[in-house]
Amino acid sequence: MSDRLQRIQTRYQNSETANRYDSSRYHDFQGRWNNRTVWSVLKKALKHVPAKGRIIDMPCGTGRFSWHLAGEGYQVLASDISTEMLAVAEKAQPSPNSPRPVFQKGDLFNLPFKDSEFDAVFCIRFMNLVDRKVRVAAVKEMSRLAPVLIVSYYHKYTFKYLSRWLRYKLGLRKAPHARLTKEAFLDEIKETGLHLRELLPVTPLLSEEWIAVLERSKSSIPK
Numbered sequence: 001m002s003d004r005l006q007r008i009q010t011r012y013q014n015s016e017t018a019n020r021y022d023s024s025r026y027h028d029f030q031g032r033w034n035n036r037t038v039w040s041v042l043k044k045a046l047k048h049v050p051a052k053g054r055i056i057d058m059p060c061g062t063g064r065f066s067w068h069l070a071g072e073g074y075q076v077l078a079s080d081i082s083t084e085m086l087a088v089a090e091k092a093q094p095s096p097n098s099p100r101p102v103f104q105k106g107d108l109f110n111l112p113f114k115d116s117e118f119d120a121v122f123c124i125r126f127m128n129l130v131d132r133k134v135r136v137a138a139v140k141e142m143s144r145l146a147p148v149l150i151v152s153y154y155h156k157y158t159f160k161y162l163s164r165w166l167r168y169k170l171g172l173r174k175a176p177h178a179r180l181t182k183e184a185f186l187d188e189i190k191e192t193g194l195h196l197r198e199l200l201p202v203t204p205l206l207s208e209e210w211i212a213v214l215e216r217s218k219s220s221i222p223k
């Protein structure tokens with residue numbers, strides 16, 4: 001396992017980090033706006049998933065989108081390697097009657113599910129934390145579970161990245177986190193063996209997120 005992946009897996013297995021995850025990112029104006037815009041783009045991606053279908057939200061973190069998905073009528077299994085993040089997620093029910101996802105601890109590299117057990121996999125804000133080799137391995141493993149994968153990737157076509165890069169070049173900050181060019185992204189998807197059905201930008205030039213809808217090609221469907 002790479003050092004970076006090891007750090008990501010341990011970073012969130014901590015109650016303080018889990019309890020602060022939403023409030024430090026998504027409770028101010030910008031965070032709420034970000035949550036809303038990402039969710040509106042994810043809803044567009046959901047047109048590729050059958051109504052009331054089975055979705056695995058992995059890693060679900062604090063359930064940022066798991067409850068929304070259940071509220072839209074999907075049967076949701078929300079899974080994460082961190083018990084602490086799952087504990088926050090379970091308590092995040094928006095209202096007493098909101099439909100509940102099923103929460104289950106799990107490692108996305110060692111999934112206890114049968115091939116094609118779901119209609120779609122949802123994987124948001126994971127690929128930005130790991131390097132290419134791990135991303136490709138994760139997509140390959142998750143594609144065993146469902147014919148459609150809705151995955152967020154982080155690209156470099158933003159004012160934020162440009163500003164960080166310029167300040168780095170001027171010696172005013174450390175190197176920005178690695179972000180993808182379109183070419184590198186397409187090359188990476190090619191390596192997964194999946195087909196890119198749709199690539200949805202969240203907010204051009206402002207948000208680093210792309211939402212990719214990936215599909216298994218016939219040759220990659222598990223026997």
Ligand SMILES: C[S@@+](CC[C@H](N)C(=O)[O-])C[C@H]1O[C@@H](n2cnc3c(N)ncnc32)[C@H](O)[C@@H]1O
Nearest residue numbers: 012059060061064080081082085107108124125
């Ligand atoms: C940045 S959070 C993203 C959570 C959520 N999808 C969101 O959009 O807010 C990354 C999550 O990945 C989880 N994680 C890291 N490695 C994992 C693995 N091997 N299997 C499952 N979850 C993992 C962490 O516990 C953490 O909750």
